[in-house]
Amino acid sequence: MKPIVVIGFLGTQLDSGKGSGRWEKWRPTLSLTQHPHMAVARMELLYTPRHQALAELLKADIAGVSPETAVNLVPLAIEDPWDFGEVYTRLYDWARAYPFDAGREQYWAHITTGTHVAQICMFLLAESRILPAVLAQTSPPRRQREGDPGSYALIDLDLSRYDAIAQRHAAEQRDAVAFLKRGIATRNARFNALIDEVERVAVRSRAPILLVGPTGAGKSFLARRMFELKKARHQMSGAFVEVNCATLRGDGAASSLFGHRKGAFTGAASERAGLLRSADQGVLFLDEIGELGADEQAMLLMAIEEKRFYPVGADREVTSDFQLIAGTNRDLREAVAAGRFREDLFARINLWTYELPGLAQRPEDLEPNIEHLLAQHAHETRRGVRFNAEARTAYLRFAQGPDAPWRGNFRDLSASITRLATLAEGGRITEPLVQAEIARLRWLWAREDPSARAATTEVDLDALLGAEQAAALDLFDRLQLEAVLRVCRQSRTLSDAGRKLFQASRAARSVVNDADRLRKYLAKHQLSWDRLVA
Numbered sequence: 384m385k386p387i388v389v390i391g392f393l394g395t396q397l398d399s400g401k402g403s404g405r406w407e408k409w410r411p412t413l414s415l416t417q418h419p420h421m422a423v424a425r426m427e428l429l430y431t432p433r434h435q436a437l438a439e440l441l442k443a444d445i446a447g448v449s450p451e452t453a454v455n456l457v458p459l460a461i462e463d464p465w466d467f468g469e470v471y472t473r474l475y476d477w478a479r480a481y482p483f484d485a486g487r488e489q490y491w492a493h494i495t496t497g498t499h500v501a502q503i504c505m506f507l508l509a510e511s512r513i514l515p516a517v518l519a520q521t522s523p524p525r526r527q528r529e530g531d532p533g534s535y536a537l538i539d540l541d542l543s544r545y546d547a548i549a550q551r552h553a554a555e556q557r558d559a560v561a562f563l564k565r566g567i568a569t570r571n572a573r574f575n576a577l578i579d580e581v582e583r584v585a586v587r588s589r590a591p592i593l594l595v596g597p598t599g600a601g602k603s604f605l606a607r608r609m610f611e612l613k614k615a616r617h618q619m620s621g622a623f624v625e626v627n628c629a630t631l632r633g634d635g636a637a638s639s640l641f642g643h644r645k646g647a648f649t650g651a652a653s654e655r656a657g658l659l660r661s662a663d664q665g666v667l668f669l670d671e672i673g674e675l676g677a678d679e680q681a682m683l684l685m686a687i688e689e690k691r692f693y694p695v696g697a698d699r700e701v702t703s704d705f706q707l708i709a710g711t712n713r714d715l716r717e718a719v720a721a722g723r724f725r726e727d728l729f730a731r732i733n734l735w736t737y738e739l740p741g742l743a744q745r746p747e748d749l750e751p752n753i754e755h756l757l758a759q760h761a762h763e764t765r766r767g768v769r770f771n772a773e774a775r776t777a778y779l780r781f782a783q784g785p786d787a788p789w790r791g792n793f794r795d796l797s798a799s800i801t802r803l804a805t806l807a808e809g810g811r812i813t814e815p816l817v818q819a820e821i822a823r824l825r826w827l828w829a830r831e832d833p834s835a836r837a838a839t840t841e842v843d844l845d846a847l848l849g850a851e852q853a854a855a856l857d858l859f860d861r862l863q864l865e866a867v868l869r870v871c872r873q874s875r876t877l878s879d880a881g882r883k884l885f886q887a888s889r890a891a892r893s894v895v896n897d898a899d900r901l902r903k904y905l906a907k908h909q910l911s912w913d914r915l916v917a
């Protein structure tokens with residue numbers, strides 16, 4: 384066993400006594416050194432300088448009853464032992480400077496003596512491991528007899544050492560993870576690992592979080608759940624404020640976010656707090672953060688870093704302390720590379736980045752999600768609905784297969800299940816219903832992928848033609864050219880683009896070679912297919 388070192392305050396009442404009667408009295412600090420089967424190797428006796436004499440007497444008494452105990456007298460310059468700030472600071476400084484060697488010695492922080500404030504400080508320092516000690520409590524014997532040391536008890540604040548507490552913690556964490564997943568027992572390993580980590584970060588951190596993922600993947604939902612988790616744990620007192628940055632346009636954008644002073648601009652008839660201030664002590668969820676304008680990005684960066692900002696037209700700063708959760712469905716790294724998004728803001732919000740997979744990336748989760756949606760439908764309509772066996776197989780086969788991109792993710796799935804459940808006769812989803820639904824979904828997804836189009840079809844005529852030549856185009860030609868080039872960018876080959884562009888005349892058989900026709904059109908603008916796809 385490692386030698387025991389007791390750290391404790393001198394008890395100006397409990398440890399006191401000068402005459403010989405003091406030996407009949409139970410004195411907690413002394414009693415710790417009197418236990419027959421436990422030896423205190425050293426004692427660090429803390430006291431305020433005005434109790435020097437008492438401290439010295441106690442040291443001498445300990446030397447008498449327990450010669451093997453070395454007592455160090457540690458005067459702490461504390462004016463008022465009930466002043467929390469003072470006691471904590473002195474104790475903290477002492478502990479910081481003390482050469483603890485937990486590998487060779489064990490430390491007991493004796494908390495029976497000293498003011499309640501001293502006790503609290505000992506507790507806080509032990510809990511934060513600044514004082515690497517267990518807490519020691521002493522009690523007097525039932526009947527006082529000279530030399531009877533009474534008893535002592537140790538409290539180890541390392542919660543992981545207590546089985547019952549550890550189990551509680553594990554259960555609470557499981558509940559929190561289930562809450563973030565809406566109680567759906569998902570099976571996708573990657574998604575589950577992601578949510579596990581989100582749970583830990585959500586309850587431990589207030590740093591910005593970035594949620595990346597396609598529309599309907601659950602960014603807004605997850606952001607709100609994280610907030611609710613923190614609120615339930617009293618880690619947050621403010622509100623959840625959500626805004627889609629794509630809806631913030633023009634002059635109103637800054638004022639919506641940062642507020643404005645009365646009369647800041649025409650139409651500013653009264654003061655406006657703005658969303659950042661409404662989120663004080665809560666969460667600000669900025670969805671589609673990539674759509675934020677340049678000025679707003681700069682203002683937001685300052686607001687996150689300093690928790691202060693200027694409302695529009697105001698000459699005084701206001702403060703707001705919120706946690707930022709940002710959402711985006713596009714790659715902000717590209718936006719940074721293209722100069723559309725501030726690199727410093729990206730660096731600031733990119734600390735915890737979570738990429739929510741779309742439904743198609745976690746096919747094994749479709750079944751539990753379908754079950755969940757059916758249960759939810761039953762709950763809302765008070766009408767239970769179930770799949771017939773063949774119908775379920777058919778639906779799942781399609782849903783998990785390559786023909787189901789689930790482009791709108793939960794939104795698509797939720798709509799699909801709602802249709803099936805609503806149309807089901809007698810609470811039964813049959814195979815014909817499923818076939819009709821599959822046809823609907825195929826139709827829905829047959830349209831071009833809007834996100835792919837946005838990514839590949841930005842047409843920059845200035846870059847392609849040179850600014851001078853582009854400027855020389857009439858608006859009429861410019862619009863036509865842009866539309867044609869966009870179709871080209873969406874097509875794999877020149878012929879493919881030609882077919883799409885000249886579909887009508889092709890049907891009427893008035894043109895034979897549409898690829899050639901397109902090639903000529905491009906050449907007229909000094910453009911070629913190879914250049915376009917390069």
Ligand SMILES: Nc1ncnc2c1ncn2[C@@H]1O[C@H](COP(=O)(O)OP(=O)(O)O)[C@@H](O)[C@H]1O
Nearest residue numbers: 564565597598599600601602603604605793794
């Ligand atoms: N993990 C989930 N499980 C089941 N349904 C979800 C989940 N996440 C989101 N949803 C539901 O899917 C729909 C779209 O989610 P949302 O969070 O708005 O997506 P996003 O913000 O990514 O576009 C909402 O109706 C939401 O309640």
Ligand SMILES: [Mg+2]
Nearest residue numbers: 602603670710
């Ligand atoms: Mg959203």
